[in-house]
Amino acid sequence: VLRVPSNCTGDLMHLAVSRNWLVCLLGTPERTTLLRFFLPRAIPPGEAVLEKYLSGSGYKITRMFLDPTGHHIIIALVPKSASAGVSPDFLYIHCLESPQAQQVKVRRIEKFKDHEITAVAFNPYHGNESSTGPILLGTSRGLIFETELNPAADGHVQRKQLYDLGLGRPKYPITGLKLLRVPNSSRYIIVVTSPECIYTFQETLKADERSLQAIFAGYVSGVQEPHCEERKTDLTFSQLRFFAPPNSKYPKQWAWLCGEGIRVGELSIEGNSATTLIGSTLISLDFEKTMHLSYGERRLNIPKAFVLTEYHAVLLYADHVRAICLLNQEQVYQEAFDEARVGKPLGIERDELTGSIYVYTVKTVFNLRVTREERNVWRIYLDKGQYELATAHAAEDPEHLQLVLGQRADAAFADGSYQVAADYYAETDKSFEEVCLKFMVLPDKRPIINYVKKRLSRMTTKPVETEEVDDDRKNTIKALVIWLIDLYLIQINMPDKDEEWRSSWQTEYDEFMMETHVLSCTRQNREAVQQLIAEHADPRNMAQFAIAIGDYDEVVGQQ
Template structure:
């Protein structure tokens, strides 16, 4: 026999289905799976094996790359697909005199083969043959005689090529047996200790109900087992725990649970005399992920979930046959996303996700009728055969278009999983998901998903503006911002400014409604604060300060304007802005909000002119933090009406701060001289008569008082300078008592006092008064 894989024949294959115009590239309105995109390899492709059978093929099974087929001439071929040029031929004729082969069953590892023989005449008992991988002669287990085996539940946990481990056998009469077939040389016996063969259940309760499918599994890391059994119109499930794994029969413990409790089953009416049970295994020798059961109305399939105790079948649904299928198929297999249905002359591929026809393969009549399609439970390869030929189906990236189907079904997270990190596909999924949320008025979710797409920025923003969903628009803009790179400065600036304006609009509306103290306002403010604290936002605001400050000022948002200047340490710009807008109190608020002395010196002249009282209060609040001398330019520029405020600050400096700077005292004295002579005299008295201790410039003060005609002050100042005679002369111009007080001041110079008193006496005589009274008296 030549190499089975040397040559291939491409059979007639075609894709069926009406494809609607695409919404976006590679997507359709119907969710139809596109099998080809240009020259893309089809999902399903058939290869004909270079093999010419000596007679019609009747049965075929494949497990772990071991292929077993039988022919009408009672020859069995056993082929290791790793060495296809070395097939083994086994003669079965001697077992077939009164029997016919009705089924072959190969275990998952290909170690053990069971062949069911059904009688040609009613008086002949059915038989079962066992063939080990290591043997070339079948054996006949004695206990199985008389039972036609129609289904085998292999032990998926068994690794041995010497024993099957506990297995289940289903018969044409609905009986389920458990046995274990082991080899010891040429002998066959059931169990390492003793032969055992036990009926564990009767599915038909005494009625002859043929079992068409049978499989059991142990849940990993537990003692939990489940058994699935099918008949032509029912699928049963048995679930339970095995307390003692050494007890035989092993699964009797599971079936015993249903002696008093009705077994669970799903019934689908069917007139077929057959059905098929198939499974999809995601990995070799793992638990099946899906089950599927062929019935007359359709394929009943679903997920296998072992977490519950009452059922392992979940998300079950019926895949109805398409109208053009002419009834139920003869057989089928399932992959992760498709079912391949076999009819006498063709094979159809149906999507399990949307039940659409995605593949049709028509067979040439010269090859004979199709008989069966089967799947290697370990390798997942798919095989089909006619009476005259064997074919293998190759499955190539069947998940490639699954994402589109999930999109149309609204299962977006699953769609993303199957995009295989293809950015274009992921983008289409996100767009569809965003559109769904938008249409359902879940605007926040819609915005979040739109932001992850490559959709037109302006188009999406307009969508939310048209329905006036400002919060959703903010979400969209902020998430878009997260996806930008530092070099995208123009886009970053546009988004940041827009988001800030949206916040300011919302805050302004709440203020207009008198809701500044509400939690709504507080939460919105916190949201803005959080946005402004983001690194990329801070950098953008720093580079566009003027625009941001103008924006906040235009909304009358003093709070955020001040906070932002504090954050950016950019008080000078904001103060200038407020002064330019004649918002002097706002400027003063910004000035007071920080402790930068140079700004007080810089802006005090301007603010003293317009808000003197508030400015002086601000200066006083700074206490010793300011140098009064540096504020003199601001005080000097104040007009006459503002003099009281200037004096108030200077008095604070002199009396409260103990300032001794001559310039401060001189200016205070000058203000007193112009505006408050009473306070002037009190000030001079408080400063004292020691010229070395006073803080003001005495000569300047005397000159100022002379110019203002403040004689009494000049008297005191002249005396302070030691100009006693001049002081007395000036005092006499006021009154004699002042002159007497002045003449009495020199304490240590008797001659001077006498001289001064004589001046007073002379003045008195000149006035015609004789009021002189010597101090000596």
């Protein structure tokens, strides 16, 4: 994936990607280098040597965060050891580019000394290429800070503590942090995760308000409590991911890798909803079965990280990568790593703009291609009996749509919803005789009449391709019209029924007989129609038919 300059060597340490900008760190014992690639074009990457911020100062890098524009980078630093004599810190890197070259400017942010940054919520609503806008920083002690970073603010970085989830605990890492604004509203949502909890905060801000402090004000004062879901775990980490359709700033789905497995759900788009994370489904990863294993065995059975697509969770393990379908929790893909050849797997990231997934090891970066992941979604929904969704996802494939409509019709018939079943059967290519036999045994003839009428409507709206087909179609139309007339007359002349019954069926029959294609067919087959009406001994409808086709001798004969 990457063309690394020949003068840059070392193992991959960290990687992040956004809007086609991929940033990675390469490290050797002597040197740590940041490289920034623009993936669509094979141009030299931006480069910054970080050694002067690390060497001799006792620091090591723990995490790297890239903003949605691909221009702001935060690198978290912690002491290499307790005896290093330094405090946690972080670097802020601002990137610019011109047609000739990239400019990478590195700064140490000393306002946050003593605080290990473990999560960042960038601001897609106020951030741009020149400034992050107000952002949130989460720490290893459960603190949430607000700050704003830009290259012009040398020495003037603001720091506001907004909330304390750790409540004084020395170790309560914030593992995930996300800032959201509900579409077409001023309602802001903040989702926060720790190893065992997922929290949501929400508040409506004034239109001109930039600071995020007001979101937490009611929670700090005790007026309200953040919504919290706790999941017991012995894991020391969790991971929060979101999936948003392309060009959307508001996610469609959320997922949280925690001690139970992966919890997946949707996000509310209601501006006044009290609940943000809705529809939580658990994808079990059988963590409990690994409790008795040794550390070496257990690390192979617990994912290191994951990314979320529209229909799948892609999980990275110590020796393989696998994809699990969100809809039925079935594994659809797995590929093992040859660690001796490609190196130890480190992480997995997804570019929200392009949907590209990158798996990286200490030696290389792989692009995991996702091709038509929706192709079997219709079948999954069908197997689950979610027919509306199955129909929607099968709509573009006639063969798949026929299977969905047929199964949907069978299910409705089995439930006794005969009218609904008739409507769906009419849209299928199931044998006409087979369907009619199902309905003819029913005492209620409404379903069979509606089914035959819909099949007739399909026949009369199809384009004519050849004379032979046209003749066959005419004969089929004739048979359907004659049969419908017979079914209607049976209902109209059924004994022991009241006048309201007869009047209702008569009105529907009259409307049917005046339809253009029906009138055309009955005129061409008047003798067959007249014979059928005569068999029902129905002089009124015989006279009505005679008037319709202009047979006035017959009209007089019926008087």
